[in-house]
Amino acid sequence: ARRFWLMKCEPAAYTIDDLARDGLASWEWVRNYQARNFMRDGMQEGDGVLFYHSSCAVPGIAGIAEVASGPYPDESQFDKKSHYFDPKATREQPRWVSVDVRATREIDFIPLTELRTMPELEGMELLRKGSRLSVSPVTAAEWKAILKRAKAA
Secondary structure, eight states, X not given: OOOEEEEEEOTTTOOHHHHHHHSOEEEOOOOOHHHHHIIIIIOOTTOEEEEEEOSSSSOEEEEEEEEOSOOEXXXXXXXXXXXXXXXXXXXXXXXXXXXXXXEEEEEEEEEHHHHTTOGGGTTOGGGSTTOOOSEEEEOHHHHHXXXXXXXXX
């Protein structure tokens, strides 16, 4: 069964337009164990992704993408010059994973302020008080509600 996810990225670093241009991108630098576990244990090729622009003037869902690979070791954990280097990670025992992501659909931007007003999303992880996860699961009902809103726009 196909699963659905919300993946946050700061537009200053990478946008949905960058992903559409590149075709495929490695989703790297996740350094939260819960987000990592979702990627490592839950994600499969073909899963749906809500590409979310975060830490910006107007955060929100910027596009639709899909998981394009299974999980594999995030190379930045082995790079001593990287801000994301992890001295405890080894090739034999990597601690952090990446997945490939592919843009699948352009949509009109849906701001966070609007997501908060949609009753179908009241239980969504993104909208939970104090939630800071960069990768979180999305239910099939939440996915449908957002796609319906995207089509109506």
